[in-house]
Amino acid sequence: MDSSTGTSKYRAVRDHLVERIGTMRVGDRLPSEKELCEELGVSRITLRHAVDGLVQDGRLAREHGRGTFVSAPKPGIHYPERFADIVTGFHRQQTSAGHTVATRVLRQELVAADNEIARLLDVPSGARVVELVRLRFVNGQLHQHVVTYLPHDRFPECASADFTTGSLFDYLHERYGVVLSRNDMRVGVEEATADVALNLEVAPSLRLLAVASTVYDQDGHPVAHGVARHTPLNSEIELSLRVAGPTPQEA
Structure with a gap:
């Protein structure tokens, strides 16, 4: 791991561990200290410092004589999405707040746009679109299941780009020069399908907060x-509304 100072090494190790446990299940065992030190190229002191912090946060648990295991997230921790005057993505919101975001890509393939997706993306029905299905984790806690569709003719490289790290919208800006200016949203409640329930680790038919967004x-x-x-554990969004012009005076 390429880091020059003790602080940067600690941060790099912590970020790596958070991303790693974001892809693991509760109860899974981390590799031994020796294995991790060799893999990351750091000292045991640096590794233990990072692990200690994650143990204190409740993301890892040590069991004497057995090792270190992924633990269940502490209840009541919320990482709300905020929608205000700037159109930005989930990844940038959370990282700007000092959180670590990890992504597990479940599916990334070309599909034919049905009538609704075609209407929303302003493409012909049946046109090829990129379907991107992801699980998003914040500080190691499973936060959301998100399905995104993008027009393939406009963004062909999204069919194969690596979205396990970083922001989708940052990628679109850097690769295609896209600047977001509007976000149309619809918020509702729906029952979890079998597939979504399995990936969110909840019971089928559990009522979920669903936020649909077209940018x-x-x-x-x-x-x-x-x-x-x-899920109900982290169903929280924040809205901030601002009057576009001067507020009319009451008569």
């Missing part, structure tokens, strides 16, 4: 449509 570029063209589904 547009500066020219008013649809960029992507997605639905993020949240």
Whole structure:
């Protein structure tokens, strides 16, 4: 691991562990200290410092004589999405707040747009679109199941790009020059399908908070449509509304 100072080494190890446990299940065992030190190229002191912090946060648990295991997230921890004056993505929101975001890509393939997706993305029905299905973790805690569709003709490299780290919208900006200017949202409650329930580790038919979002570029063209589904444990969003012009005075 390429780090020059003790602080940067600690942060790099912590970030690696958070991302790693985000892809593991509760009860899974981490490799031994020796294995991790060799893999990451750091001292045991640095590794233990990072693990100690995650134990204190409740993300890891040590069992004497057995090892270190992924533990269940502490209840009541919320990482709300905030929707205000700036159109931005989930990844940037959370990392800007100092949190670590990890992503597990469940599916990334080309599919034919049904009538609804075609309408939302302004493409012909049956046109090829990229379907991207992901689990998002914040500080090691499973946060949301999100399905995103993007027009393949416009963003062909999204069919094969690596979205296990980083922000989808940052990638679109850097690779295609996309600047987001609008986000149309619909918030509702729906029952978890068998597939979503399995991945969110909840009971089928549990009622989930579903946030559907269609984002547009500066020219008013649809960029992507997605639905993020949240369990009752972390179903929380924040909205901030601002009057566009001067507030009329009451008569």
